Amino acid sequence: MTNHYDVKPLCTGCGKRPEEISEYSQEATGSKLTPDQYVKSEEGTYNRETGHFLCTSCYIGAGMPSAPGGWVAP
Numbered sequence: 001m002t003n004h005y006d007v008k009p010l011c012t013g014c015g016k017r018p019e020e021i022s023e024y025s026q027e028a029t030g031s032k033l034t035p036d037q038y039v040k041s042e043e044g045t046y047n048r049e050t051g052h053f054l055c056t057s058c059y060i061g062a063g064m065p066s067a068p069g070g071w072v073a074p
Contacts, residue, residue, distance in 0.1 A: 007048070007049075007050070007051035008036065008051055009036050009039045009040065009043075009046065009051050009052075009053055010051055010052055010053070011052075011053055011054055011055045011058055012052045012053070012054065012058075012073050012074075013054050013055065013057070013058025013059070013061060013062060014055060014057070014058050016055070017035075017036075018034075018035035018036050018038065018039045019034075019035040019036070021035070021055050023055065023056060024038055024039055024043075024055070027042070039053055044070060044071075044072075045059060045071060045072055045073050046072060046073070047072040047073045047074065050073070050074070052072075052073035052074065053072075053073050054073050
């Protein structure tokens with residue numbers, strides 16, 4: 001099993017890393033976290049096992065998926 005802290009987050013919609021997406025860079029700066037740390041702690045679509053998430057634009061483009069326990073990227 002992969003350690004959640006070793007996984008490098010990736011938006012599976014646009015293929016970008018958190019530091020390449022302005023919303024995460026800005027939020028991370030304001031919270032004194034790295035963009036990766038911000039996504040891991042605050043992004044609701046973040047999958048701790050795979051490191052995948054959807055940024056806001058991609059989440060909207062995917063039809064804003066939901067699930068009973070909360071939707072995470074596959």
